[in-house]
Amino acid sequence: MNIDEQVQYLMQGTDYGDDHLKKSMETELRERLIIADREKRPLRVYTGYDPTKADLHLGHTVTMRKMRQFQELGHEVVFLIGNFTSLIGDPSDKNILRPQMTPAEVEENARTYAEQAFVILDPEKTIIRYNNEWLSKLSFAELIKISSNFTIQQLLSRENFKLRWEKGDAVYLHETFYSIMQGYDAYALKADVQIGGTDQLFNIVTAARKIMTYLGSKPNVAIILGLLPGTDGVEKMSKSLGNHIPINTDAGDMYGKVMSIPDSAMPSYMRLVTRWTPPEIKTLEDGMANGTIHPRDAKMRLSFEITSSFYTDSEAENAQQNFIHTFQKKEVPSEMKAFPFLSDQKLVDVLVAAGLAESKGEARRLIEQKGVKLDGVVLSDPMAVLPAPGVLQSGKRRFIRLV
16 A cells, blocks of 8 residues: 555544544644655554453454554554553543452453454564553652643543533542543553544543653654444444444354444444455445445445454354344254253253353343244243253344254
């Protein structure tokens, strides 16, 4: 790719909420790429992740996918684990106080983050750092100096703080430190580029760039990406809302969940969680617009692309064929996992143990919604003992064979 093609590729999926800011960041990115090419050196690019939960979903991978694009173009990527910032908790997307985590909880969650991230990132080209390396060593005097760059008005004008303030809910002092800490991360890493979602706009564009300038560094380029909608196509993907697509699932479940998104959400998924380039996306969208590509076929291509990026092409192909047989031809999939049948097993326990539901609460909801069947017969009592072996179905896409 030439420089203009690289800029178009790397700016794909960005959302600044302000055209002037977007153009400014695009210009800065182009300048950095030109200088890096002239000096024959890679840009240093990073994203920070606070390990607040052990399992990641597709929405978490948006920034990882962007880092992978930088890797493909030969740049240096730092995967920063916020084991110090996690002790405070990022308030950016929360309208309530985020619970503070213990060091033990952070360590446990951080253990799985890199492993899951390496499904997307090239492990041999990824540098892993932890921000307690420098944040734990900041003195109180240094913190006061850095904090002098910000006003209380700036911090309280942020939407999440503002809403809590207006409702009379507490806004704690330690929460205001988070932006400062993240800004110092960028300075400590000597980053050229920082990637984050729209919920990180203040932390990256305002805090990090201001702190880097104050401390004598060139401010990094902010790549701000849109937030991936969940399977409902409306709300931000979230495990708590039940509209998420987990990474630690199987190919069939991932393929089926992507197929369930509304057509209106396809552009976001194409730009945020695929390996497709802008010309490839344009070809697909033009085809849907002029009627040469049916939206169902486009969604099948999208589902295959996303699934094959986490699993093998063969697994994605099997998932696609099973989807066609199960939903388009109304057949039970020919291949499914086997699970041992025991005569004293209760339905709710089997659903959780077999991975057909993530919790007993979810299992009960599925049963109440008549979404659980044994050999095509609806099961309505969560505490009932399963009567016999057979094909157990949970929701529209999950099957196991009780043997």
